[in-house]
Amino acid sequence: MDALLIKTGGLLLIVALGYLLKRRGVFQQGDARLLSRIIVNLTLPGALLSSFSAFRLVPSLLAVLAAAAAANVLLLAVSALVTRGRPGPVRALYLLNAPSYNIGTFVLPFVQSFLPPDMLLAVSMFDAGNSPFNCGGAYALTAALTGGERLTVRSVLGRMLRSVPFDTFLVILLLGLLGLRLPQPVYTVAGMFGQANAFLAMLMIGLLLEPRIPQESRSDVLRVVLLRYGFGLAASAVCWMLPLPAGIRQVLALSLLAPVPSVSLAxxxxxxxxxxxxxxxxxxxxxISLAFTLLVCLM
Known part of the structure; x- marks a missing residue:
């Protein structure tokens, strides 16, 4: 528990450091653009590859994967519906922040600390269903809906395949289905890149952090948060009543109440x-996610 609190405090410290350095003029808010490119093209793919080094597709856990995919699809559909007719950047705000879940750098440490070791596989399965949306799928759909492009399967797949994180996930999934593994040095080097992901993501949040919600977007910010956590609580309650092992139900609840993934910033x-x-x-x-996570872990 002490180690978990130290890790949580460390992440919050990085956010605060980014914010303070921005206020001191060391960094500018625009520097977040460079960090976002580094995260999307280097550190996030590295984190994905290293975390899936032992990934194996287990049929008994396909329900977890399906729940992750269904949650993303439903939130994307609702976000598209409630923002119909709104300006492109506003629609993107909903479409990119209501769905998708931060599993690797938020949920995973809590599962490792509170749940049995075999539940790590369940977390990986949820991330397998979440990653196609987190790593390019939601962005491809958003770009098509807000950029005036014609939404076709080809255009969506084209954008997804141009996303380095999604390509990385696709390779990992295919290797898992075929029962193949890359050489261990590949995962080791990927882990070196991935270790920087949480730091850069928290630093970027600090650069973008503003204690005051902009007056002109306050209602949209609150609606996105309410949509995200209202759905998360309802979906978690449904999953909790399913005839699944207690550990699986906890993993689903933790994942469905996780915060927005850092890649959505980019x-x-x-x-x-x-x-x-x-x-x-x-x-x-x-x-908000931290409070819900501690509650679920202690249940």
């Missing part, structure tokens, strides 16, 4: 979202 920047609104959403989600 995709929001690409889609022209209000940076203050994006930072406010992430600033609100982290403490």
């Amino acid at each position: 995709y929001c920047e690409r889609c022209g979202c209000d940076s203050g609104a994006v930072g406010a959403i992430h600033s609100l989600c982290i403490p």
